[in-house]
Amino acid sequence: MSENQWWQTEENDSVATSPELWRPIADAIGGFDLDPAAGCEPTPIADERYTEADDGLTSRWFGKVWLNPPFSDKTPWYKRLVNQYNNGDVDRAVALATVDPSAAWFHDWFSTADVICFHQERNLYLANGSSPTFSTQIGVWNPTDDLIPVLERMGTLVKPHTTIKQTKL
Numbered sequence: 001m002s003e004n005q006w007w008q009t010e011e012n013d014s015v016a017t018s019p020e021l022w023r024p025i026a027d028a029i030g031g032f033d034l035d036p037a038a039g040c041e042p043t044p045i046a047d048e049r050y051t052e053a054d055d056g057l058t059s060r061w062f063g064k065v066w067l068n069p070p071f072s073d074k075t076p077w078y079k080r081l082v083n084q085y086n087n088g089d090v091d092r093a094v095a096l097a098t099v100d101p102s103a104a105w106f107h108d109w110f111s112t113a114d115v116i117c118f119h120q121e122r123n124l125y126l127a128n129g130s131s132p133t134f135s136t137q138i139g140v141w142n143p144t145d146d147l148i149p150v151l152e153r154m155g156t157l158v159k160p161h162t163t164i165k166q167t168k169l
């Protein structure tokens with residue numbers, strides 16, 4: 001029998017976000033319209049939720065999106081988020097990810113966020129008291145003014161692409 005903890009196995013696909021993390025963010029943007037990777041959370045995070053039975057990866061995305069994808073297969077979820085944001089179907093988005101600057105999904109998709117918050121806490125998930133060994137980053141596309149101070153209270157904010165553009169000038 002495996003002695004791995006939840007964050008080291010595919011069980012982390014069904015670990016919900018703590019309300020202490022998502023609720024202040026939701027309040028600052030007037031609530032979420034869609035959670036496309038949902039089902040295990042005890043309290044709905046968005047008005048509309050897609051579960052595995054719906055296949056949220058191929059269903060229609062819209063409005064203000066909350067995304068904490070199945071961690072075992074993150075790349076297609078971040079890719080879909082960025083594509084749907086760029087084509088205008090998604091107006092605003094907040095996504096969680098482990099902090100992994102060497103990952104292709106980070107460079108290709110996640111780092112297109114307007115701001116990224118590196119959260120200072122690790123215990124951000126509802127996982128039977130187990131504390132993860134990884135850090136969490138929160139990517140936001142099209143943040144509201146009200147959301148910025150909320151994120152600043154959670155951790156350190158960076159604007160990935162502003163920095164790169166200024167360097168290239």
Ligand SMILES: C[S@@+](CC[C@H](N)C(=O)[O-])C[C@H]1O[C@@H](n2cnc3c(N)ncnc32)[C@H](O)[C@@H]1O
Binds near residue numbers: 017051054069070071
């Ligand atoms: C990391 S949990 C996040 C749950 C919730 N969105 C939250 O933030 O607390 C990922 C969720 O995605 C669900 N899921 C897995 N594959 C999915 C799919 N193809 N479509 C929709 N949901 C899926 C899992 O069952 C799980 O409930």
